[in-house]
Amino acid sequence: MKSIIEWIVSIIVSIVIVVAINTFIIQSHQVSGESMSPTFKDGDRVIVQKLLYGEKHIQRGDVIVFQATKEKRYIKRVIATPGDTMRYEHDQLFVNGKKVSEPYLDANKKKKDAETNMIQNIPLTEDITVAEMANSNGSKTVPKGMMVVMGDNRQNSTDSRDPRLGLVHEDKIVGKVVFRYYPFSTFKYDFDTH
Numbered sequence: 001m002k003s004i005i006e007w008i009v010s011i012i013v014s015i016v017i018v019v020a021i022n023t024f025i026i027q028s029h030q031v032s033g034e035s036m037s038p039t040f041k042d043g044d045r046v047i048v049q050k051l052l053y054g055e056k057h058i059q060r061g062d063v064i065v066f067q068a069t070k071e072k073r074y075i076k077r078v079i080a081t082p083g084d085t086m087r088y089e090h091d092q093l094f095v096n097g098k099k100v101s102e103p104y105l106d107a108n109k110k111k112k113d114a115e116t117n118m119i120q121n122i123p124l125t126e127d128i129t130v131a132e133m134a135n136s137n138g139s140k141t142v143p144k145g146m147m148v149v150m151g152d153n154r155q156n157s158t159d160s161r162d163p164r165l166g167l168v169h170e171d172k173i174v175g176k177v178v179f180r181y182y183p184f185s186t187f188k189y190d191f192d193t194h
Contacts, residue, residue, distance in 0.1 A: 134166025
């Protein structure tokens with residue numbers, strides 16, 4: 001009888017630990033759609049770190065998962081954080097007045113350049129500023145508690161440029177993507193650019 005009780009207690013403790021880890025520390029997510037292609041493809045599975053989310057722990061270049069609607073979670077890249085000025089001009093990102101390199105866009109830029117004959121003069125990322133984004137209230141800087149997010153597949157992404165989404169409030173952030181574990185052939189750790 002004593003060993004049965006020990007087994008039951010062990011099982012209950014294990015379940016509590018697994019639920020606590022999944023609720024407060026890490027969580028698995030499956031990518032749906034092509035908005036982050038080629039960084040992430042439809043069906044990729046990623047681990048999201050939940051413990052250190054929020055304005056102080058999310059940096060430009062990080063890939064995050066956030067609650068976009070009641071039913072949907074999106075995966076996007078953080079382009080600007082609270083207090084930043086941000087603008088795109090002629091397909092070039094400027095944050096706080098300085099040019100920012102975006103190597104994660106290289107594959108999509110090459111693809112666009114290869115199709116130039118068909119898609120002439122269409123930038124990968126159109127000219128836009130923080131003030132032009134929904135819920136920025138015309139502010140030139142990213143308001144406190146908000147972030148500018150965009151998909152790496154800029155021409156096929158619902159992100160901060162879309163008036164239905166706009167800037168993302170930190171309360172909506174589920175966590176930061178720390179690695180992709182499936183498909184196994186593409187296992188990669190830590191997707192930020194700093």
